[in-house]
Amino acid sequence: MRIITAHHPFFHPVAQRTNCRDTATSSTTPFLSTPATILYCRCAYAQVVPSGVKNDVLQKLCDSDTSFETVSDLCEMAAHRDPRLQAIASCGSLRIAACFPRAVKGLFQQAGFPLPADTEILNMRTQSAQEIADALLGAPALTAA
Amino acid sequence: MITHTHRPLRVVLYEGSGSIQLPAESRAKVMMALLDKGYTVTRSGLGAPAMPHDERNLLVLGAFEGKAPALEDATGKISIDTCDITGLEPDAILALVDKSRGEKTMNEPGKWKPWFPVIDYSRCTNCMQCLSFCLFDVYGVSDDNKIQVQNNDNCKTNCPACSRVCPEVAIMFPKYQAGPINGDEINENEAGREKIKVDISSLLGGDIYSALKDRSAAAKSRFSKERSPDKALDERKKCLTKLVGDGFIPADVLASLPSTEEILKKAVIAKAKAAAALAAQ
Known part of the structure; x- marks a missing residue:
């Protein structure tokens, strides 16, 4: 039996990731921000997101080496105020591939877990898969302290 | 299930x-x-x-x-x-x-559609029109007198009718096909069109709550004179029938409407809730 802890890569606790920004704000040199957490919504409970786009976005994420989180349907989670939404909303820098930003923000707010203002929401109903993948997988911005 | x-x-x-x-x-x-x-x-x-x-x-x-x-x-x-x-x-x-x-239950795609209104609070003015309009008790009022979605499961799948009566285009149904109901951005022209629709469709007595919100004596007076419960009910049915005819809401919504007595009772309750919430603002 192997014991794993919260420091194991399965878990990636939030504190380990967000400290970078806090530390760097006291610095006078530009720094590379912590990588954003990536969330992909499959919109599996209704066929309103073009399947070609959502399949291509997922394929591009899978083609990369990066870790990412996927959910079957954010609407379904919001319907029963899934506490997982709270974990998502509180994980710091976040990039979400889902649908209209106004709807995604509304879902989280209505569930009681508003998204941080700087969350990037990519719209698979209107944007191309390439555009979305580029935004999801792009390097984090250089931020001057 | x-x-x-x-x-x-x-x-x-x-x-x-x-x-x-x-x-x-x-x-x-x-x-x-x-x-x-x-x-x-x-x-x-x-x-x-x-x-x-x-x-x-x-x-x-x-x-x-x-x-x-x-x-x-x-x-x-x-x-x-x-x-x-x-x-x-x-x-x-x-x-x-x-x-x-194992045996742990889980919703599965294809067996249920998560269909319920989502309020865009950056646009909502808390006018309570949705509360008065919905006959299925989807809406309620929070402890701090804000309109909120309280009973998702009561919402009729594929019926976005309440979004049409919202004067601020603040009600979204993310699984709806077209904008701005699906959450697409709203331009002022679209917002104006939605407002015109509301004026036509009220119809529904929605002006009751605008009047309550204004809380002006004149508006209150108009409210008391304008609408009898029977007339309001009749107008609501006409509106819903038109929305079904236009293909905007499914026919089974009309079929599942509560009885006349229940509707009248609900209207009284909704009116009281809205009035209390607006008065407390």
């Missing part, structure tokens, strides 16, 4: 140390199969971090070449199962995950 429990299982597709990376195409197929069945899946690779863990059980899938490690949470709070998926097709992997989930 709808269940309002959250996902019973968090699936982790693990490709780190001690496992063999799946080919990208296989990885995508496995993830699609799991997501389309309703599971949430974490891909644990490199770079960007995954989400923090929670109290759910973990099922760790990996190409461990027949040697899936036995794992245990150091805190003892959650159970961790591991499965070796070396050489398995997506269907077989899905069967493994289903087996691991």
Whole structure:
């Protein structure tokens, strides 16, 4: 039996990731921000997101080496105020591939877990898969302290 | 059957140390199969971090070449199962995950559509028109007198009628096809058109709550003179019939309307709730 802890890569606790920004704000040199957490919504409970786009976005994420989180349907989670939404909303820098930003923000707010203002929401109903993948997988911005 | 429990299982597709990376195409197929069945899946690779863990059980899938490690949470709070998926097709992997989930219930795509209104509070003026309009008690008032969606399950699938009576275009149905009801951005011209629709469709006595909001004596006076309960009911039915005729709401919404007595009773209750909330503002 192997014991794993919260420091194991399965878990990636939030504190380990967000400290970078806090530390760097006291610095006078530009720094590379912590990588954003990536969330992909499959919109599996209704066929309103073009399947070609959502399949291509997922394929591009899978083609990369990066870790990412996927959910079957954010609407379904919001319907029963899934506490997982709270974990998502509180994980710091976040990039979400889902649908209209106004709807995604509304879902989280209505569930009681508003998204941080700087969350990037990519719209698979209107944007191309390439555009979305580029935004999801792009390097984090250089931020001057 | 709808269940309002959250996902019973968090699936982790693990490709780190001690496992063999799946080919990208296989990885995508496995993830699609799991997501389309309703599971949430974490891909644990490199770079960007995954989400923090929670109290759910973990099922760790990996190409461990027949040697899936036995794992245990150091805190003892959650159970961790591991499965070796070396050489398995997506269907077989899905069967493994289903087996691991056991009898725990979970909503599944295709059996239910999460259909309910989502309020854009950046636009909502708390006028309470939606509360007075909806006959299925979807809306309610919070402790701090704000309109809120209280009973998702009461909402009639594919019926976005309340979004049409919202004068601020603040009600969204994310699973709706067209904008701005689906959450698409609103330009002022569209907002104006929606407002015109509301004026026509009230119809519904929606002006009652505008009057309450204004709280002017003149408006209150008009409210008392303008609408008898019978007339308001008749107008509501006309509006709904028109919306069905236009294909905007499903016919079964009309068929499932409460009885006349119930509607009148609901109208009284909604009016009292709205009046109390608006008076408290």
